[in-house]
Each structure stands twice: as structure tokens, then as C-alpha cells.
Amino acid sequence: MATTHAAAFTHSRSWSADEFAALLESPLTLAVGDARSFALVRIIAQEAELLTIATHPDHQRQGLARRIMETWQREATARGAAEAFLEVAADNMPAQALYQSYGFAECGRRAGYYTRKGAPAVDAVLMQRTLR
Ligand SMILES: CC(C)(COP(=O)(O)OP(=O)(O)OC[C@H]1O[C@@H](n2cnc3c(N)ncnc32)[C@H](O)[C@@H]1OP(=O)(O)O)[C@@H](O)C(=O)NCCC(=O)NCCS
Numbered sequence: 001m002a003t004t005h006a007a008a009f010t011h012s013r014s015w016s017a018d019e020f021a022a023l024l025e026s027p028l029t030l031a032v033g034d035a036r037s038f039a040l041v042r043i044i045a046q047e048a049e050l051l052t053i054a055t056h057p058d059h060q061r062q063g064l065a066r067r068i069m070e071t072w073q074r075e076a077t078a079r080g081a082a083e084a085f086l087e088v089a090a091d092n093m094p095a096q097a098l099y100q101s102y103g104f105a106e107c108g109r110r111a112g113y114y115t116r117k118g119a120p121a122v123d124a125v126l127m128q129r130t131l132r
Helices: 002-008 015-026 063-078 093-100
Strands: 028-035 037-044 047-055 083-089 105-116 121-131
Touching: 002 047, 015 028, 015 037, 028 063, 028 105, 037 063, 047 063, 063 093, 083 093, 083 105
Parallel strands: 047 083
Antiparallel strands: 028 037, 037 047, 083 121, 105 121
8 A cells, every 4th residue: 555655646745554554453444445546434423534545657547546436435335424525635636536526525625735845835625525
């Protein structure tokens, strides 16, 4: 996961293997996918939060993230989640297109949340959808 994450996230800090290990230890964390493409989701009561999703650049545009989006939303619903949340950088158009295609809509913003090397910080767009 850390390798794929580092290859996919070229504009922001990627997560270390230790950080992934800590998240995976929690019974609240749902992991979906494989080494090419994966997502981590935290489910607490009726809320599911997409923590991260990444497809290795060698495997992008093959429909892998679509399959993973469908799987985690189905699984979160089966575990009792009624709403899903995520946040995405305002300049990340591929991810926003993916989320919008599943009915996620903007529900808030954090101004200047994502720092960029040698470029101005970018807003975080908070997105939400109803699962059932
Ligand atoms: C966003 C990301 C996970 C998509 O993964 P993927 O496996 O390539 O996505 P898919 O092939 O399943 O594409 C699904 C949809 O995403 C959108 N999309 C994916 N890549 C895109 C691109 N380069 N430009 C525009 N839209 C794109 C499209 O809507 C696409 O649907 P379509 O093929 O029917 O047009 C991948 O680009 C990635 O890992 N990016 C870096 C990490 C990241 O930004 N994660 C999200 C952080 S919030």
C-alpha cells in the first residue's frame, strides 16, 4: 500500500508503511483492493469516511478505482453506514470526477488545507453522499 500510495500521490506527502499498519490494526478500518489499487475506509456508526484511494500509475484508467469505489460503498452499507464522506484537493480533477460519478457532492471546504511544494496551498473540498 505504501509503495502504491507513494507512486500515486506525487503532489502531497504519501503515507508510510507504519501508518498503514496502524490504520489496518483498527477494527473500524475497511481495506479494499490489492497492490495495484486500493482504498481504506473508516466506518463509525452510520458514517463511512474514505481515508484514501490510490491506483498505481502503471494501472490507472483501467477501471480499478471504479471497482473499488463500488465495493467499499456496498460493504459500508452492509455494515450499517448511511452516509459517506471524503475530502479531496480542489485541483484533483480525476478524483473529483470519480467521486461525482457516484453522487458525492461538495458539502464544505477547508481553505488552503493541502500544501504544495513550490506552489500555493490548495483547498480541501469535503464531499458527502447518502448510501441508503
Ligand atoms: C483518482 C484515482 C484513484 C483513479 O484511479 P483509476 O483506477 O485510474 O480510475 P478508473 O480507471 O477506475 O477511472 C474512474 C473514473 O475516474 C475519473 N478519472 C480517472 N482518471 C482520470 C483522469 N486522469 N482524468 C480525468 N478523470 C479521471 C474518470 O471519471 C473515470 O471514469 P471514466 O474512465 O469512465 O472516464 C487515480 O487517478 C489515483 O490514484 N490518483 C492519485 C491519488 C489520488 O488522487 N487519490 C484520491 C485522493 S482524494
